[in-house]
Amino acid sequence: MSALFQQIGAVVAMTVSGLPSRFWASLTTIVSVALVVATLLAFLAMGNGFAKTVAGTGSEDVAMFLGTGTSGSELNSTMPGEAVRILEEAPGIARDASGRPIVSPESYVAVGAVRRAGGGEANVSLRGVTANAPGMRTGFRITEGRMYDPGTNEMIVGAGVVREFQGFDLGAEMQFGTDKWKVVGVFEVPGTVFDSELWADLPVVQTLFNRGPTVAAVRARLTDPGQMEAIKAFVAADPRLRIEVKTEKEHFASEARSLEAIVYFGWALAITLGLGALAGALNTMYAAVEARTKELATLRAIGFGGFPAFVGALTESLLLSLAGGLLGVIAAYLIFNGITASTLGGGFTQVVFDFAIGPAQVVSGVVLALVLGLIGGFFPALRAANTPLLKIGAE
Amino acid sequence: MTGEALIELRGVQKRYKRGDETLSIFDDLNLTIPAGDFVAVMGPSGSGKTTLLNMLGGLDRPTGGSINFAGSPIEKLSESQLSAWRAANVGFIFQFYNLMPTMTATRNVELPLLLTKLSPRDRKERVKTALEIVGLGDRSGHRPKELSGGQQQRVAIARAIVADPKLLLADEPTGDLDRTTATEILEMLQLLNRDLGKTIVMVTHDPAAAKYAKRELHLDKGEFEERLT
Numbered sequence: 001m002s003a004l005f006q007q008i009g010a011v012v013a014m015t016v017s018g019l020p021s022r023f024w025a026s027l028t029t030i031v032s033v034a035l036v037v038a039t040l041l042a043f044l045a046m047g048n049g050f051a052k053t054v055a056g057t058g059s060e061d062v063a064m065f066l067g068t069g070t071s072g073s074e075l076n077s078t079m080p081g082e083a084v085r086i087l088e089e090a091p092g093i094a095r096d097a098s099g100r101p102i103v104s105p106e107s108y109v110a111v112g113a114v115r116r117a118g119g120g121e122a123n124v125s126l127r128g129v130t131a132n133a134p135g136m137r138t139g140f141r142i143t144e145g146r147m148y149d150p151g152t153n154e155m156i157v158g159a160g161v162v163r164e165f166q167g168f169d170l171g172a173e174m175q176f177g178t179d180k181w182k183v184v185g186v187f188e189v190p191g192t193v194f195d196s197e198l199w200a201d202l203p204v205v206q207t208l209f210n211r212g213p214t215v216a217a218v219r220a221r222l223t224d225p226g227q228m229e230a231i232k233a234f235v236a237a238d239p240r241l242r243i244e245v246k247t248e249k250e251h252f253a254s255e256a257r258s259l260e261a262i263v264y265f266g267w268a269l270a271i272t273l274g275l276g277a278l279a280g281a282l283n284t285m286y287a288a289v290e291a292r293t294k295e296l297a298t299l300r301a302i303g304f305g306g307f308p309a310f311v312g313a314l315t316e317s318l319l320l321s322l323a324g325g326l327l328g329v330i331a332a333y334l335i336f337n338g339i340t341a342s343t344l345g346g347g348f349t350q351v352v353f354d355f356a357i358g359p360a361q362v363v364s365g366v367v368l369a370l371v372l373g374l375i376g377g378f379f380p381a382l383r384a385a386n387t388p389l390l391k392i393g394a395e
Numbered sequence: 396m397t398g399e400a401l402i403e404l405r406g407v408q409k410r411y412k413r414g415d416e417t418l419s420i421f422d423d424l425n426l427t428i429p430a431g432d433f434v435a436v437m438g439p440s441g442s443g444k445t446t447l448l449n450m451l452g453g454l455d456r457p458t459g460g461s462i463n464f465a466g467s468p469i470e471k472l473s474e475s476q477l478s479a480w481r482a483a484n485v486g487f488i489f490q491f492y493n494l495m496p497t498m499t500a501t502r503n504v505e506l507p508l509l510l511t512k513l514s515p516r517d518r519k520e521r522v523k524t525a526l527e528i529v530g531l532g533d534r535s536g537h538r539p540k541e542l543s544g545g546q547q548q549r550v551a552i553a554r555a556i557v558a559d560p561k562l563l564l565a566d567e568p569t570g571d572l573d574r575t576t577a578t579e580i581l582e583m584l585q586l587l588n589r590d591l592g593k594t595i596v597m598v599t600h601d602p603a604a605a606k607y608a609k610r611e612l613h614l615d616k617g618e619f620e621e622r623l624t
Contacts, residue, residue, distance in 0.1 A: 006509040010502075017497035298493040301454055302554075303482025303510045305475065389454040392493065 007304050011312035014295065015288075016319065022288055026320055029284045032277040033324025033372055034331060036270055037365040041332035043266020044364055045355035050262075053353035057192035058248035060225045062136055063093075065218040065235075066251075068242045074108040074216045075125075081105075081213030083241055090234045092227025093220045101220070104132040107205050108216035111176045111198070113165040124161055125197045126176070128205030128215075136219045136248075137189045145170045145185035150201045153208075156185035160195035160353075168198075179208050193252070219248060274372055277324075281376025285317050289384045296387040306385035313384040317377020318370060325369025332365070333357050401430040401465060401561060401594050402451060408459035409446055420446050421617045424460070430561065433588040433595045435605035438614035444598040445566060447614065451596060452485050452564045453477045465561070482510040486555030486593075490567035492547040494539040500526060500550045501535045507558040525553040529583060545576035552583060556593065563587065565597040569604050581607040 019026055058064075065087060067077040087093075088101040095101050107128035114121055127133075131150075134140040148154035157168045167174055172183045181200065188195055206212065222228070228247060235241045289296070296309050337357045407424040410417050420443040428434055436444050449455035450462060453469055461468050464484065472480060486507075487493075494503045504525050508518040526532050529549035539547050548568060555563055565584065569577035585607050587593045597608060605611045613620040 003510055003512065010506060010509050013502075014495050014497055021497075294493060295495055298487075298489075298495075299506070300478070301452070301481065301487050302507050303478045304506075305478055390449065392454065392487075392489065 037328025040270035285380035321373025435608035
């Protein structure tokens with residue numbers, strides 16, 4: 001067995017040390033694999049970044065109430081004002097120092113906005129909130145300006161909206177329908193979809209968008225997450241409450257699935273491109289084996305078996321594809337990681353998120369590269385293993 | 396110093412098929428090479444010199460007949476058995492040296508020893524000795540392109556003898572060398588035959604080279620004609 005490893009070691013060393021003599025062909029393979037991996041990682045980073053932002057939104061100890069039959073979308077949800085008052089009496093809801101229940105009734109409408117990049121139009125969420133809303137979001141803070149004054153057409157805007165869309169800078173005025181709104185503050189709730197929203201006073205939003213006393217959702221702070229079952233029982237027992245309830249965390253986790261398709265598309269595109277890279281890898285490897293025909297025949301004449309030649313060729317292919325994979329990962333990381341984008345979230349409004357390349361995406365890219373190397377090297381390696389002995393005199 | 400038959404060819408046939416045509420190289424070739432012999436095989440192009448050498452080295456198989464090596468037939472060995480047999484018994488020397496271009500002289504010479512169970516220390520020792528025998532002890536770290544043609548052929552000879560095989564097969568070993576260098580290589584083969592007892596079969600076009608062998612075999616139309624040198 002040790003003799004076999006010695007043979008393999010010698011052939012692999014010969015193969016690796018011969019790589020510089022096939023520099024351009026090897027580089028072509030590396031670059032084509034790198035392009036495939038970078039393409040895949042762009043999509044995976046997008047899916048991962050979106051999932052992180054959406055799934056990272058929401059708390060376990062916040063109950064979220066929506067109207068029934070809304071498919072979990074705040075945009076489609078309507079709840080009568082009476083429901084808010086009933087829910088305030090539900091068991092398990094935390095109370096503030098003065099004994100009032102900590103609930104946040106919120107309205108939710110979509111308003112038009114124009115992207116900074118490209119000038120395309122998109123929908124942004126305008127959320128009508130009360131003084132309890134910031135306390136429901138861990139990490140909320142005003143980074144510029146101040147909070148809106150209740151009863152006015154003032155709004156505060158999420159940092160993601162300022163980055164991605166035109167006209168939302170501090171002090172700017174925006175027209176939604178017939179009404180003008182003034183930006184008086186910029187807020188952030190890092191890594192959440194709330195960064196992609198506009199917030200204004202609930203009664204003003206209800207009035208100017210003709211929502212009457214209805215709200216889209218109610219958030220309630222729980223005394224502890226274990227109270228969810230009691231709340232569900234409370235809601236089910238009251239015929240006036242035609243609403244659904246889940247934790248805020250569960251709500252956003254289900255929204256995160258809406259971008260899974262982009263990940264599948266990324267894989268499909270990468271595999272399609274991979275077929276092209278595979279053709280290149282096969283070509284390079286066949287040429288490499290061809291160039292070594294005499295050496296391989298000589299080794300076989302000396303007494304080497306076909307298996308070390310097979311391993312040597314396969315190793316070369318795997319090394320080239322691994323180099324391509326790592327190059328693709330580095331390129332994708334430098335180009336895509338952390339760049340900001342926005343896409344349609346579950347509520348048909350834009351969610352601003354950062355592309356994120358993490359260990360799972362890197363592993364996916366490297367595995368794809370190695371699979372390309374394995375397939376691209378397998379058949380040339382078979383040819384290497386079966387090099388005719390009589391090629392020993394080849395010139 | 397010749398003795399018992401090392402190689403015996405009996406009724407050897409070799410035919411190649413090309414489409415519907417069958418090309419016959421040998422119909423009934425018979426030959427005995429005693430241990431310790433040094434044979435030069437000559438003959439016109441296409442007479443089957445290299446085919447004969449390939450069959451003697453187990454690189455090619457006869458269509459019929461038998462090839463015995465030290466009393467055992469080799470033509471029926473499997474591919475892997477034949478590989479092991481070559482590793483243990485045959486050293487090859489080629490016209491164009493067939494060295495691994497990216498390896499140093501030491502690594503090239505060590506290759507046949509990688510098929511043995513020798514320890515790295517023993518391998519190193521054997522490689523050193525082989526390179527010293529061919530007069531290249533001071534060139535062990537050089538790669539083939541850093542060596543002259545004659546030096547490359549010496550490295551190839553060191554590789555051929557390092558595992559101490561009984562049989563050396565040389566295919567036009569001086570065909571790519573100038574006269575002076577060729578003479579050095581031929582004298583070295585004589586030395587290996589005379590002092591180390593290696594049995595050598597050398598294919599050559601060059602009558603001057605053939606004179607260094609103990610006997611010449613002229614191959615023509617699939618048959619031998621022997622001349623003592």
